[in-house]
Amino acid sequence: MTTTTMNETGSTLGVLARQEIRNYLRHKLFWFGTAMTALVVVSMFAWDDTGSAASYMIAPGAMLGVLGLVIMFGLTRRSDRAAEAAGAVAVPEHTRTLALAGAVVVPFTAAMAAYIAAIVAWNARPPHVWVVPPGVSNLFIYAEMFGDGVICAVGGPLLGLLLARYLPKRGVAAIASVLLVLVTIMLQGNFAGGQPYRVFWFWTYFIGQLGWGADADGSIHFKTAPGNPFIWVLYLLVVCALGVVVAVFHDPESDRIRLRKVALGLVGLALVLGVLTVYVGYTDVLVNPVPCANC
Amino acid sequence: MTGYIARAVPWTRVALAAGLVVVLMELVRWNPWTLWPLEGTAVGLLAGATAWCFDETAAAVVDSSPRGLAWRTMARTPGPLLLVVTWTAVVLHAGDETTFEHGDQIWVQGVAASLAGAAYTCWRRSCGEASPGLMFATAVVPATTAWALLRPLDRHLPVFPYATTTSGGWDHSATGWVVLTIGAVVVLGVVLADARWWRLPLAMQDHRR
Secondary structure (H helix, E strand, O other): OHHHHHHHHHHHHHHHHHHHHHHHHHOHHHHHHHHHHHHHHHHHHHOOOOOOHHHHOHHHHHHHHHHHHHHHHHHHHHHHHHHHHHHHHOOOHHHHHHHHHHOOHHHHHHHHHHHHHHHHHHHHOOOOOOOOOOOOOHHHHHHHHHHHHHHHHHHHHHHHHHHHHHOOOOOHHHHHHHHHHHHHHHOOOOOHHHOHHHHHOOOOOOEEOOOOOOOOOOOOOOEEOOOOHHHHHHHHHHHHHHHHHHHHHOOOOOOHHHHHHHHHHHHHHHHHHHHHHHHOOOOOOOEOOOOOOOO | OHHHHHHHOOHHHHHHHHHHHHHHHHHHHHOHHHHOHHHHHHHHHHHHHHHHHOOOOOHHHHOOOOOOHHHHHHHHOHHHHHHHHHHHHHHHHHHHHHOOOOHHHHHHHHHHHHHHHHHHHHHHHHOOOOOHHHHHHHHHHHHHHHHHHHOOOOOOOOOOOOOOOOHHHHHHHHHHHHHHHHHHHHHHHHHHOOOHHHHHHHHHHHHHO
């Protein structure tokens, strides 16, 4: 009997997830974001300076992540309205939440394509000698790009899902997108010392022409901002998982006791990984001794 | 009309948007070289918040009342006016150093965005849609924010030009914003004049969908 119920739930979830994936794919904002991301991919290969791929993942982060927040908020509200219209026999909220979370496969796929293109560009058009400081490997760059591009393209929609569950008010998605960018831009690692605490945020830079001042002779050097991008990627994955659990937890009919335990475990794990991101590995600012020639 | 203004304009949202515009532009003033994308975010917010002011959640009742769309739109203008006054104040306060000596062009961006938001919403309202402003804001605010962060096609299509944009780029951008302003004013004029020849084909188009 239990097996039958689980199979039915699984089959409902599968059907709903496919429906939400189709809804996501039909959204005009998704295609606008994808087109803009593709445009930036083209510019990265065609006319941008070599090495631009290191900072390029802002494209999927903004165009698939920030817009994804709004898309998912809208899809969730639509799912809720449909459930209300269907009445008491409707699918439980936690199943609909999981189906909506499953739709992030759409921005994930688009962001992965952009990520692969960025890695190809990084290798096909190697960066200038003044870009990467000594001691920084290609894997370091790839990890930063994965966190900033792929995970943020998934994290944005998951944040939209959370907001729609806990703050289902008119205009919340638009205001949230502004606040998200407002905080993110302050935590790029662009201020004195590279802001080590910034790694607790969803998006940041680990390398770049970070602007906390030129040398006495006026020269500007590329540098790393403190923090370990490899552990940061794990931290972001845990935060995404936590987002899904908290969104499912909203349903009073869900197994809240178990979900609370899982959520607390994930919060603990996220905190540990965040602290490790700050203190393990790349704790210092690495500066490229070759001054930037076109900054 | 005073009672209508007090109830119809979403003052809380307008105040929130105006406050956010001040915060965004003050941050830009603090560090324009790093935080410049927030200027584009503020412009998008102006467009979205203005559009929001013209939503009519009780459209089914109100649209059949004797007060026409033009009267109701005029009655709601204090909301967008507050946003434009706020924008003017923050751009003036920002000064030439913050705006890379293009303060007038920056100001036009905000005004054009507000007018475009108003024009779009009034057009859709004239077609019977109840809350087009919310839909507009939900799409435009994050889209302009993402565009301002990324500035794609900046060499060819500088929507939110930056300090490093050439003077020709600033001129192209200004031309685009002025064209948007003129277009928005024309649409507003036609829609508020209640020109049925304008509404009819659009309504038929909607009906066919």
